[in-house]
Structure formats: structure tokens, C-alpha cells
Amino acid sequence: MEPVHVLEIQKTCDAAFIEAVEAASGQQVRRCYQCGNCSASCGYTRFYDYPVSQIMRLVQLGQRDIVLGCRSVWLCAACQGCTTRCPCNIEVAKVMEALRVMSRQAGMVSEGDVRVFYDELLRSVKAFGRVFETGLLPVYALLSRKPFTDMDLAPGVIRKGKLTLLPHRIAKRREVAAIFDRVEEHRRAKARDGQQKGPPDA
Ligand code: SF4
Ligand code: SF4
DSSP states (O other): OOOOOOOOOOSOOOHHHHHHHHHHHTOOGGGOOOOOHHHHHOTTGGGOSSOHHHHHHHHHTTOHHHHHTOSHHHHOOOOOHHHHHOTTOOOHHHHHHHHHHHHHHTTOOSOHHHHHHHHHHHHHHHHHSSOOHHHHHHHHHHHTTOTTTTGGGHHHHHHTTOOOSSOOOOTTHHHHHHHHHHHHHHHHHHHHHHHHHOSOOO
């Protein structure tokens, strides 16, 4: 018999965390009534430490540290299956995305390899206008210290012509890079703004 997964709730509810998640995701997490459709739709539930419906519940209960430090938010593939099936029209995948950002900002990323992959993928898109897999994969393997990861898939992928020696040349590559620069500039401005205002009141 499968062990029952019991939530270990901390005693305090962080109300500011609930508001922050709702503001960052643009979703009303409070409307979730725990039907479980999202977890039933999620192909990753068996790898998660908390199924996505439990993540929603933990957010409702203001369990900041459990949520931001869990594996589930980083293993989520952003496939939108949960969003599609939610009877409350909550964009659950957006909530998961907001939690990834918050987890990173809080320095609580549980899956370092996933973060490395995200970083390198975005670097590749910025440099080439789209992902250059042949360049991305060795860098990821090196940085994640898994040099032989997914090597067994290589022959099939090469046979199907999915890996190219050189990056594709796409039109408006510079415009794509400019989007990244604008985001960086926006982040820097926000950080400067935060420094000028000083730390938030306790
Ligand atoms: S978006 Fe994430 S949480 Fe939602 S179904 Fe897909 S993998 Fe699961
Ligand atoms: S499908 Fe929607 S209402 Fe149901 S548990 Fe998931 S988030 Fe909550």
C-alpha cells in the first residue's frame, strides 16, 4: 500500500506570502477548492514531493518555506495541463511559474540542475535567437556535472537530424537579444528603486 502523504504544516501562516503569490501570478489562489483535477492531470505528480493541488493548498495556508523550498515547482514542465482542467479557471501553471521566480529570489532553489538548464537555455536564445541544442547540451552537462546525461538518446536524435553543427540563422536575432537587455535593465531599475526605498517594514 502506498504511504499517505501527510502535509507537515508549519504553525504560522504567512499572509504576505499568499498576497505576493497572487500578485506575482495574477491568480486568485484562494479560489481553489481542492478538487484535485490539477494533480490528476499532471504527468509529473509521481516525481513531485507535493502534488500541484497540495502546492495550491500550502500557498493558501501561507506555508512559504515549504513551498519555495520544494522540488515540485522546479520539476514542473509548464505544460498547462493543470490550467486546462481547473474548474475555477485558475491558471495553475502561472502560479507554479511565479513560485519558481520567488524560490529563486529567495535563494531556495531545490533543484540546482533545473536552474542551470533554464539559465543556459535563455543564454542560448539570447545569443542565437533560438535554442542551439548542440551548444546547450554540453554546457549543461558540464555545469551540472553530469557529463553523460542523456547520452543514450544521442544516436536517435542525430539520426533524425535534430542536432545541427551550427546554430540556425534566424532573422531579427538582435531584436531578440534586445528583449533580454530590456528585461535586465528593468530588473536593475527595480533593484535600484528598492535600495532607494530601503527595506520593507517588518
Ligand atoms: S504545468 Fe506543471 S504542475 Fe501543471 S500539469 Fe504541467 S507539469 Fe504539472
Ligand atoms: S484544479 Fe483548480 S480548484 Fe481543483 S485543486 Fe487544482 S487549482 Fe484547486
